Amino acid sequence: MVKQEIAVASFSKVYDLDQVETALNELSEGASDALRSTYEKMLKVGNLRFCVKPNRMPSIDDLIGALPNFTEPLDDIRKQVALCLETDDRLELMPILLLGDPGIGKTHFAKQLARMLGTSYHYVAMSSLTAGWILSGASSQWKNAKPGKVFDALVHGSYANPVIAVDEIDKATGDSQYDPLGALYALLEHDTAQTFIDEFAEIPINAGHVIWIATANDERAIPEPILNRMNVYEIPPPDHAGSRRIAQSIYDEIRSAHGWGQRFPAEMGEEALDALAQASPREMRRAILNGFGSARIAGRDHISADDIRLDYNSRRKPIGF
Numbered sequence: 001m002v003k004q005e006i007a008v009a010s011f012s013k014v015y016d017l018d019q020v021e022t023a024l025n026e027l028s029e030g031a032s033d034a035l036r037s038t039y040e041k042m043l044k045v046g047n048l049r050f051c052v053k054p055n056r057m058p059s060i061d062d063l064i065g066a067l068p069n070f071t072e073p074l075d076d077i078r079k080q081v082a083l084c085l086e087t088d089d090r091l092e093l094m095p096i097l098l099l100g101d102p103g104i105g106k107t108h109f110a111k112q113l114a115r116m117l118g119t120s121y122h123y124v125a126m127s128s129l130t131a132g133w134i135l136s137g138a139s140s141q142w143k144n145a146k147p148g149k150v151f152d153a154l155v156h157g158s159y160a161n162p163v164i165a166v167d168e169i170d171k172a173t174g175d176s177q178y179d180p181l182g183a184l185y186a187l188l189e190h191d192t193a194q195t196f197i198d199e200f201a202e203i204p205i206n207a208g209h210v211i212w213i214a215t216a217n218d219e220r221a222i223p224e225p226i227l228n229r230m231n232v233y234e235i236p237p238p239d240h241a242g243s244r245r246i247a248q249s250i251y252d253e254i255r256s257a258h259g260w261g262q263r264f265p266a267e268m269g270e271e272a273l274d275a276l277a278q279a280s281p282r283e284m285r286r287a288i289l290n291g292f293g294s295a296r297i298a299g300r301d302h303i304s305a306d307d308i309r310l311d312y313n314s315r316r317k318p319i320g321f
Contacts, residue, residue: 007052007118010090012160015047015205023203032140038147038201042155049160051209052118053084053091063116066249068242070109073098073233077113091117091161095188095212097169097227099219100235103282105246107165110213112249114163119211122153122164126180127171135166136183137200150187150207151198161209169214170221181226188212188229240277247276247284251303254288263301264292271305279310 024039060078064071073096084091098106107123114121124134137148147155153162172180186192187207194208214230216222238246251268255261268276272291276284291307298307 008055009050009052010088011048012051012209013047013206014049014154014160015042015203017043017047019203020047023201032145034146035140035200039203042201042203045155049154050119050158051090051160054081054117057081057085058116060116063112066245067105067109067112068245069104069236069238070098070233073109073231076231090209092190093211095214095230097214097216097219097222097230097232098235099216099232101237101280102217103280104235104237105281106213106215106235107167108250108281108285110163110165110215113211113213117163117211119159120153120157120162122149122157122162123167124149124164125167127168133199135187137198139199140202145200147198147200148183150183150196150210151201151205153210154205154207155201160206161211163211163213166212166214168216169226170216170218181223184226184229188226243277243279244273246281247273247279247288250281250284251288254285254292260292260296264295265302268303269305272303272308275305275308275310283310 020039020042024036024043027036027039057078058081060074060081064074067074077093080093081091083089098109100106110123111121133148135148135150137151138145150164153164154160166184169181169184183196186196187210190208193210194206195204196207197204212230219227219232248268252266255264255266276287279287287308287310288303290309291303294307294309295301295303
């Protein structure tokens with residue numbers, strides 16, 4: 001299991017309190033109640049958030065062992081961590097784009113990276129038709145409008161440098177008048193990200209410390225200016241031994257997240273790991289979780305190969321008349 005490191009934390013201002021107070025005082029009587037509440041909460045919780053970094057070189061080798069097909073991006077992250085150790089400098093990571101087949105473990109990597117660095121993790125699915133609004137918020141003049149994910153992570157969260165995973169940016173869709181990737185042009189540039197304006201709150205927030213992990217299956221669908229703002233890595237499928245290590249890592253994560261997990265041993269059996277090695281990480285997670293349940297129904301405290309089912313999708317039948 002990849003351990004969460006003890007992090008060194010400094011504080012970073014994510015917005016200006018005077019600007020919030022001015023915006024609150026200038027609201028008209030007919031202004032959105034949600035916007036008024038947002039400003040009031042921003043003043044109440046204050047503008048300081050933790051900006052964390054590992055206090056020593058983290059166990060990157062452990063993460064490489066658990067996710068062996070992500071060696072290249074992890075080696076580059078190791079270099080950036082080494083630069084900020086033993087100084088007051090903050091960790092600076094270029095936005096990362098992970099290219100690879102669906103279900104290969106790209107979002108799992110982002111979640112484990114956040115855990116390793118000691119910060120929070122947030123997920124945005126760009127395949128959603130409203131993905132652009134999810135990132136940058138929608139104007140308070142619209143009914144049911146609310147802030148975007150970036151605002152939410154920084155203002156309502158505890159960290160100035162969370163990991164935000166932007167999944168499937170090659171599948172972002174929009175109409176002819178709206179680019180769902182538009183917010184990323186500013187967010188992926190450090191200078192402009194420091195004064196990012198959410199369309200709901202209309203208050204500049206400092207998103208310059210956010211750690212961006214984007215994923216895609218096909219880079220040809222991604223605009224060149226977006227690609228130029230990121231370090232791009234092609235993630236290969238893991239080999240048999242690598243797949244077994246990934247399965248063990250996912251098993252560890254599920255087991256440690258639940259009280260019932262303590263009934264089960266720390267290591268999966270060899271036959272169960274071999275049965276999982278042919279699956280993608282996404283399929284592994286589903287099969288392992290169901291495997292835990294199957295084992296308990298059978299009165300066992302270990303997952304056997306017979307508990308592993310990888311045929312859930314193939315058994316689905318279309319609904320029709």
